[in-house]
Amino acid sequence: MYELFVPEAVIIKNTDSSPVIYDLQQFIEPCEKLLGEGHLIDFKEEETYEITEIFGNIAHRLSLY
Numbered sequence: 001m002y003e004l005f006v007p008e009a010v011i012i013k014n015t016d017s018s019p020v021i022y023d024l025q026q027f028i029e030p031c032e033k034l035l036g037e038g039h040l041i042d043f044k045e046e047e048t049y050e051i052t053e054i055f056g057n058i059a060h061r062l063s064l065y
Contacts, residue, residue, distance in 0.1 A: 001028050 002024065011027045013020040034040040049064040 001031070 005024050007024065009024045011022045011024070013022070045065050047063050047065055050061060052059055052061045054060075
């Protein structure tokens, strides 16, 4: 997953009353642990809505799953 993001990427989970903000390492580590320890045996995530906005050389993507 590290190849998909710039090192300074910020991932924001905005489903509760206040957002949870992750840096790239904080986002990836729990996924690696689930996969590495064999606790996750089935998973499917599908984007149901997206919008990508581009401002000069900066892109912002909003995704709903």
